Amino acid sequence: MNLHEREAAVRRLLEQEPAPVVPPDLYAEVVRRGKGMLRRGKAVRRLLWLVLLGAVVVFTVWAATARPWVEPPSETTPPLTGW
Template sequence: MNLPEREAAVRRLLEQTPAPVVPSGLYGEAVRRGRRMKRRWKAVRRLLWLALFCAAVVFAVWAVTARPWVEPPSETTPPLTGW
């Protein structure tokens, strides 16, 4: 079955079956749910950005106080020679 035959078969099927009846409140319910989902995703996105910002601040404070780039002081003393 090639493309024009498939299109013709689909058209025949659509012409035979009556159009389904859509409930009257379906559109309003779908819009309400969509808005609610959008608000939730927006809140989740804001929380993730806030968490990322807090992690960056915590890392910066740790780096300033711990100074991991500085070599730690020697634990042992060098040998004393020439006494």
């Protein structure tokens, strides 16, 4: 299809049927649903940030008490005494 044929096909489609009737309360319903979706998205983001903050706090407390970077004392060789 070249450009003129496509334009003619679109014109035929537009002239063929009248525009669909949109319910008068559709806009209000869409706005209401959109606000609810935005509110839920904000709540989910806040919850995820709180979970992340809790995980950081738990990790920090664990690292401060367990000190995983310190080498554990050797338990296989007795300490040297009496040199």
